[in-house]
Amino acid sequence: MRMFHVASDDEIKRGETTDIYFLRTEEILKAKGLDNVVAYAEITSGRFPRDWQWAVLCGIEEAAKLLEGHPVNVDAMPEGTIFTWTDFRGVRVPVMTIEGPYASYARLETPLLGMLCQSSGIATAAARIRLAAGDKLVLNFGARRMHPALSPLIGRSAYIGGVDAVSSVAAAKLLGIEPVGTMPHALIIVFGDQVKAWKAFDEVISKDVPRVALVDTYYDEKVEAVMAAEALGERLWGVRLDTPGSRRGNFAEIVREVRWELDVRGYKHVKIVVSGGLNEESVRELSEAGADAFGVGTWISNAPVIDFAMDIVDIGGKPVAKKGKLGGKKDVWRCGKCLTLVVRPKGSAKPKCPRCGSEMVSILKPLIRNGEIVADLPHPKQIREYVLSQLEAFRA
Ligand code: PCP
Secondary structure (H helix, E strand, O other): OOOOOOOOHHHHHOOOOOOHHHHHHHHHHHHOOOOOOEEEEEEEEOOOHHHOOOEEOOOHHHHHHHHOOOOOEEEEOOOOOEEOOEOOOOOEOOOEEEEEEHHHHHHHHHHHHHHHHHHHHHHHHHHHHHHHHOOOEEEEOOHHHOOHHHHHHHHHHHHHHOOOEEOOHHHHHHHOOOOOOOOOHHHHHHHOOHHHHHHHHHHHOOOOOOEEEEOOOOOOHHHHHHHHHHHHHHHEEEEEEOOOHHHHOOHHHHHHHHHHHHHHOOOOOOEEEEEOOOOHHHHHHHHHHOOOEEEEOHHHHOOOOOOEEEEEEEEOOEEOOOOOOOOOOEEEEEEOOOOOEEEEEOOOOOOOOOOOOOOEEEOOEEEEEOOEEOOOOOOHHHHHHHHHHHHHHHHO
16 A cells, blocks of 8 residues: 555556556557567657756666666667757757667656656756856755655756755765755744754754854844854854745845845854745846855756657658657767757768867767666766766856
């Protein structure tokens, strides 16, 4: 008997979260002796949400584990690859290809797309917040905005996208990093006194946890910030402003005031953490106003999905396609310098980058061969470094 309304690993692996029409398709193909027909399918994206011009491919490790053991060959861009939904000439970019008896993987389309669509949306939102925050600290506080079964996935995708840490204990465990957080309003309300709560935190919590005092519960933020600095002095790492919308007015102005009042009293070491309803624009604005760290929840955890679709484009070596898609197997080339993508019919000559003339590399790599995972699946830390190195191209 399932306690929570989420699918188990086994149910996902068996394809039981699939859409019924795939099971009926398998049944028909078997009944008509077409269950050995080899189909080559590609996964491409539609236009990105929020007017994004690029996205971060995420969810490849889960996809590999889903497809593992099925009689298929799979190529894919490495997890963390930044891609555009069309190439230089407007051709949709395949991020993954699957080849094998279609009836052996038909039902996996639903879970596979779900894995890539959601993780890539979250990782992309995180990468955009990363760019907006520059080198400042970005913390993912979004576990409470989605079903808890997804916390490890949300934290992993946000971390791959570039956030520095996550507050979800389960996500941090999956990533092999320490969970990071400050204190909730509840702690202060239970004590009924901010100073007592801040001091209790300082007294009880292990010394390697930065002391960040929440300073918007009762009084004006700058008043509480000075109170916290006076209460904890050098041991205070920072203050968190999670000012409620009803009092937010010009949040950047509040941050400037808090910065000023702390500095004129010699508390230059005290950093300012902001959270609550943050997005790319407010992170950029608050960073300019003097904020040092950002707790971002909804904007990353509830990020819109990347609209991936899977289409058969080759049957038995013959190009096929539905309306709106291009038939035939394709090579995908990427410029090592400016990340420009070029899609060509498979086996075509290797192009030079049409944008900067640099060398291009084939970006679809073998992931699975005859049902066996053949690619090294890197740790999220490595994938995050790969994403950050690509983001440098955008910063340049
Ligand atoms: C929220 C909590 C989350 C933040 C805001 C995420 O504050 O701290 O981490 O917000 P977002 O989803 O809008 O980006 P509260 O709801 O005040 O909770 P708490 O008192 O526990 O900090």
